[in-house]
Amino acid sequence: MKLDMNKNEFKSFLLHAPQDKVLKYIENIHPVDILDIVRENKDDIKDILNRLPEDFIAGIIDEAETEEKYEILTCFSENKQKNIVEEMSSDELTDLLGILDEEQANKILAHMTADEARKVRRLLSYDPDTAAGIMATEFISIKENMTVEQTLKYLQDTAEDIENIYDLFVIDNFDKLKGVVSLKDLVTNKFDALISEIINPNVVSIPCEMDQEEVGHLFEKYGYLTMPVVDNFNRLLGVVTVDDVMQILRDENTEDIHRLGGVADGEKISGTTMESVKSRLPWLIVNLVTAILASSVVGMFEGTIEKVVSLATFMPIVSGMGGNAGTQTLTIIVRGLALGELSYKNVKRVLFKELGIGFITGAAIGIIISVLGFLWEKNITFGIVIGIAMILNMIVATVTGFLIPLILKKCKVDPALASAVFVTTFTDVCGFLFFLGLATMFVKYLV
Amino acid sequence: MKLDMNKNEFKSFLLHAPQDKVLKYIENIHPVDILDIVRENKDDIKDILNRLPEDFIAGIIDEAETEEKYEILTCFSENKQKNIVEEMSSDELTDLLGILDEEQANKILAHMTADEARKVRRLLSYDPDTAAGIMATEFISIKENMTVEQTLKYLQDTAEDIENIYDLFVIDNFDKLKGVVSLKDLVTNKFDALISEIINPNVVSIPCEMDQEEVGHLFEKYGYLTMPVVDNFNRLLGVVTVDDVMQILRDENTEDIHRLGGVADGEKISGTTMESVKSRLPWLIVNLVTAILASSVVGMFEGTIEKVVSLATFMPIVSGMGGNAGTQTLTIIVRGLALGELSYKNVKRVLFKELGIGFITGAAIGIIISVLGFLWEKNITFGIVIGIAMILNMIVATVTGFLIPLILKKCKVDPALASAVFVTTFTDVCGFLFFLGLATMFVKYLV
Numbered sequence: 001m002k003l004d005m006n007k008n009e010f011k012s013f014l015l016h017a018p019q020d021k022v023l024k025y026i027e028n029i030h031p032v033d034i035l036d037i038v039r040e041n042k043d044d045i046k047d048i049l050n051r052l053p054e055d056f057i058a059g060i061i062d063e064a065e066t067e068e069k070y071e072i073l074t075c076f077s078e079n080k081q082k083n084i085v086e087e088m089s090s091d092e093l094t095d096l097l098g099i100l101d102e103e104q105a106n107k108i109l110a111h112m113t114a115d116e117a118r119k120v121r122r123l124l125s126y127d128p129d130t131a132a133g134i135m136a137t138e139f140i141s142i143k144e145n146m147t148v149e150q151t152l153k154y155l156q157d158t159a160e161d162i163e164n165i166y167d168l169f170v171i172d173n174f175d176k177l178k179g180v181v182s183l184k185d186l187v188t189n190k191f192d193a194l195i196s197e198i199i200n201p202n203v204v205s206i207p208c209e210m211d212q213e214e215v216g217h218l219f220e221k222y223g224y225l226t227m228p229v230v231d232n233f234n235r236l237l238g239v240v241t242v243d244d245v246m247q248i249l250r251d252e253n254t255e256d257i258h259r260l261g262g263v264a265d266g267e268k269i270s271g272t273t274m275e276s277v278k279s280r281l282p283w284l285i286v287n288l289v290t291a292i293l294a295s296s297v298v299g300m301f302e303g304t305i306e307k308v309v310s311l312a313t314f315m316p317i318v319s320g321m322g323g324n325a326g327t328q329t330l331t332i333i334v335r336g337l338a339l340g341e342l343s344y345k346n347v348k349r350v351l352f353k354e355l356g357i358g359f360i361t362g363a364a365i366g367i368i369i370s371v372l373g374f375l376w377e378k379n380i381t382f383g384i385v386i387g388i389a390m391i392l393n394m395i396v397a398t399v400t401g402f403l404i405p406l407i408l409k410k411c412k413v414d415p416a417l418a419s420a421v422f423v424t425t426f427t428d429v430c431g432f433l434f435f436l437g438l439a440t441m442f443v444k445y446l447v
Numbered sequence: 448m449k450l451d452m453n454k455n456e457f458k459s460f461l462l463h464a465p466q467d468k469v470l471k472y473i474e475n476i477h478p479v480d481i482l483d484i485v486r487e488n489k490d491d492i493k494d495i496l497n498r499l500p501e502d503f504i505a506g507i508i509d510e511a512e513t514e515e516k517y518e519i520l521t522c523f524s525e526n527k528q529k530n531i532v533e534e535m536s537s538d539e540l541t542d543l544l545g546i547l548d549e550e551q552a553n554k555i556l557a558h559m560t561a562d563e564a565r566k567v568r569r570l571l572s573y574d575p576d577t578a579a580g581i582m583a584t585e586f587i588s589i590k591e592n593m594t595v596e597q598t599l600k601y602l603q604d605t606a607e608d609i610e611n612i613y614d615l616f617v618i619d620n621f622d623k624l625k626g627v628v629s630l631k632d633l634v635t636n637k638f639d640a641l642i643s644e645i646i647n648p649n650v651v652s653i654p655c656e657m658d659q660e661e662v663g664h665l666f667e668k669y670g671y672l673t674m675p676v677v678d679n680f681n682r683l684l685g686v687v688t689v690d691d692v693m694q695i696l697r698d699e700n701t702e703d704i705h706r707l708g709g710v711a712d713g714e715k716i717s718g719t720t721m722e723s724v725k726s727r728l729p730w731l732i733v734n735l736v737t738a739i740l741a742s743s744v745v746g747m748f749e750g751t752i753e754k755v756v757s758l759a760t761f762m763p764i765v766s767g768m769g770g771n772a773g774t775q776t777l778t779i780i781v782r783g784l785a786l787g788e789l790s791y792k793n794v795k796r797v798l799f800k801e802l803g804i805g806f807i808t809g810a811a812i813g814i815i816i817s818v819l820g821f822l823w824e825k826n827i828t829f830g831i832v833i834g835i836a837m838i839l840n841m842i843v844a845t846v847t848g849f850l851i852p853l854i855l856k857k858c859k860v861d862p863a864l865a866s867a868v869f870v871t872t873f874t875d876v877c878g879f880l881f882f883l884g885l886a887t888m889f890v891k892y893l894v
Contacts, residue, residue, distance in 0.1 A: 027647075028647040028648060029649055030651070030669050032668055032669060032670075152599075155634045155635055156635050156636065156637065159631065159635045160635050165631050165634075166630070166672070183613070183630050183631070183634065184606065184612050184630070186634070187599055187602045187606065187612075187630065187634065188602055188603050188606045200474075200475040201475060202475040204477065219693065220693050220694065220697060221479055222477050223690030224690075225613070225672055225689070242689055242693070243670030243671075243689075245693075246666065246667050246670070246689070246693065246696070247667065249693070249696070249697070250696070250786075254782055256704065257704060257707065257781075258779070258782065260704065260707070260708070261774050261778025261779070262771055262774060262775050262778070263775045263778055267779060268788070269779065269780075269783040269788045270793070272800075273803040273804055273807070276804050277807050277808060280772075280804065281807075281808050281811060283775070284768065284771060284772060284775075284808055284811075284812055285812070287768065287771045288764070288768060288812055288815065290767075291763055291764040291767035291768060292764060292819070294763045294767070295760050295761060295762075295764050296760075298760045298762070298763060299757075299760040302757065302759070305752070305756050305759050306753070306756045309752050310749065312745060312749070312756075312758075313742050313745045313746040313749060314742060315759065315762060316745060316762070316766060316875060317739060317742050319766070319767075320734060320737075320738035320741070320875070321731065321735060321738060324709055325727075325731060327708050327709060328708055328727050328730070330708070331704060331705060331707070331709070331710055332705070332708070332710055332716065332723075334704075335704050335705065336716040339697075339701070341715070341716045342716050346716065346717070353719075353720045353723065356720040357720055357723050357724055360724050361727060361728050361731055364728060365732070365735055368732075368735065369735070372739070376746075424767075428767070432763075
């Protein structure tokens with residue numbers, strides 16, 4: 001990090017230094033660094049931002065979380081808002097408009113030129129979770145008959161305001177994508193080379209309706225910095241850049257982790273107590289219902305437990321081990337689905353593998369717990385009952401942990417969302433049924 | 448995707464088409480696409496690769512997983528290996544050598560020029576999880592007194608073999624980093640502009656010992672494509688590029704998700720049954736020990752359960768709800784720690800928040816379960832006992848889910864690794880103690 005002042009110094013510099021010095025200094029500062037200052041000094045937000053040029057404010061808004069964008073934008077007069085909106089990139093503007101109500105959105109759209117507004121309205125019409133929903137429409141397109149030198153001069157004239165120009169897209173007269181020339185190809189070839197000589201025609205393009213998570217996997221696979229988005233006629237619509245994709249992948253990962261842990265997607269460390277309660281209570285109530293289901297299985301066997309009270313002592317082990325084994329499998333499966341590692345090709349092999357794992361780990365844990373059960377109750381039947389129940393329970397756990405995410409995926413429900421509750425309920429119910437059921441069958445040998 | 452053949456066609460094209468056609472075609476193909484073919488046709492690996500040029504094979508090895516790299520490299524004669532190694536990038540070569548035994552590594556080092564070998568030996572000396580461990584040493588450095596045109600010509604002569612040239616780093620005569628000029632700045636400025644006029648001196652650099660996960664967060668924050676790595680004297684050592692960082696972040700996320708789910712980091716969907724058993728059994732045994740701990744608490748109260756057998760029926764609800772509430776909190780905390788959202792500044796506020804959440808959700812669930820307990824047992828004391836136990840249990844759960852990840856982090860243990868087992872053990876033990884303890888205290892009102 002090379003800011004040569006600490007955050008407090010930087011804040012007072014932004015507020016009090018002569019404006020020409022501020023303008024000169026921020027030329028080389030990333031907007032996100034100013035966003036940090038603004039976030040920590042909400043009271044001074046207007047005073048700080050009003051000293052900055054409009055294109056830089058647009059840059060800060062581009063970096064802000066979607067909910068913050070509107071808050072920052074509305075710090076300014078209508079007129080200034082208009083100028084800032086003009087400087088914002090189309091994808092960030094679309095994100096902002098997407099969360100506003102119609103009245104607010106129309107106000108901002110009214111600030112734009114007819115042409116710009118039409119462009120943004122079209123972007124808004126795409127599903128925000130698809131390639132078209134995340135693409136930007138600012139990009140450099142060139143023609144095959146240009147030379148390297150002509151292209152460089154064209155860039156000198158036009159590229160200043162375009163965020164990412166590391167790939168230049170070659171299109172024909174009907175906007176169809178012909179190929180790509182990277183900026184590297186451009187600068188490492190002689191000035192008089194033709195674009196048609198250095199074009200890469202095998203450009204990997206993204207269909208506009210592709211899901212954003214899949215777009216993320218394409219970027220991870222190829223390591224590209226930008227990728228073009230095309231419609232069904234291979235016409236170039238826009239570009240997706242790697243920094244947007246990183247944010248998407250981070251958010252998708254957070255979503256998966258949160259869902260696996262049973263909290264709502266949007267819960268934030270910085271949120272209020274009541275927001276967290278709202279995020280968690282519904283899930284706890286779902287879990288309460290399923291826990292009651294498991295309990296009612298136990299309730300069916302109260303007669304047996306009354307005769308052999310040690311069964312109650314071993315119940316937490318049965319449910320705990322089943323839950324853990326099921327969670328292990330579902331973790332592997334849910335992550336494998338998210339990364340695209342599990343496919344129709346290997347699904348059968350993985351099922352048999354999980355069966356095998358359930359049997360082997362069940363046998364290992366079953367033998368240990370048999371011995372413990374025998375020692376605790378001084379009864380060999382008790383040991384055999386808990387041991388067999390454990391093996392059966394662990395096999396059910398791994399198979400359930402495998403099947404449930406796949407079934408949810410088939411039903412178009414995110415496997416991360418609901419797998420855990422189904423798997424643990426199923427293993428609890430089956431575990432108690434096996435354990436207490438077997439105990440009831442052999443109760444005369446247990447007392 | 449624009450490969451104009453399917454995978455089988457592509458494979459037979461690679462194997463059987465005239466070699467000049469193959470060479471022409473692959474010029475515009477990403478090496479990862481050939482890697483896909485090679486992975487699915489292990490028998491033909493030598494035949495396919497032997498038709499490709501050495502720099503392209505180096506590109507394929509660069510894209511391969513670390514374990515695959517050696518497998519591919521050793522398909523070739525010693526002499527050809529030498530040529531391929533020369534074309535590999537220093538960071539990928541270091542990854543490869545890092546997993547080989549000394550004899551294998553020395554064999555490959557012997558293939559390199561003395562200068563190259565020294566460079567790679569130095570890279571190997573860095574901790575592989577730090578910025579220095581993931582950086583590449585191929586980059587473009589320029590001087591302040593060059594013009595844009597001179598720089599472009601310099602790039603035309605030298606940049607061909609360097610993977611990523613989107614940022615040009617300006618250094619002084621002592622290799623100290625003075626600033627950065629992006630390729631975009633270069634091509635959007637006039638040919639006669641001086642580098643000193645367009646340099647950005649506020650370059651964000653990475654200290655060489657920074658942990659790779661933190662490096663990932665810097666990239667996420669700034670959205671840069673490359674970042675320079677410097678030593679303590681601000682001398683430029685190498686660069687990290689965003690595509691390497693994406694892979695690191697993906698692997699760190701998978702690691703966190705796997706650890707939270709209680710499976711070993713390296714377990715893969717494609718692995719064998721025994722690999723999975725090895726990944727999971729140790730963790731299941733740890734869980735067995737902790738489950739026995741929870742069970743022994745229940746064992747202490749067998750006398751009470753014998754008198755009031757419905758206590759056994761409600762036990763799964765107590766442990767289930769405590770476990771879920773604890774898991775929710777620890778999910779939020781572990782993810783917050785991974786994303787750097789939890790800091791010393793807000794830690795106290797978050798603790799009080801979790802206490803509040805525990806109390807409110809505990810009260811809500813407690814009231815419901817009280818009523819259910821009363822209806823099941825037709826005894827008001829039973830309802831009160833299970834209700835109070837539930838409130839206490841949920842408060843303990845949220846506080847434990849908050850504290851344990853932080854304590855583990857303080858002890859330099861990954862919070863994702865062991866939090867879940869500690870939290871669920873603690874909530875099970877406390878939950879049973881509260882519930883069965885209270886029941887024992889008021890047992891005369893329960894029978």
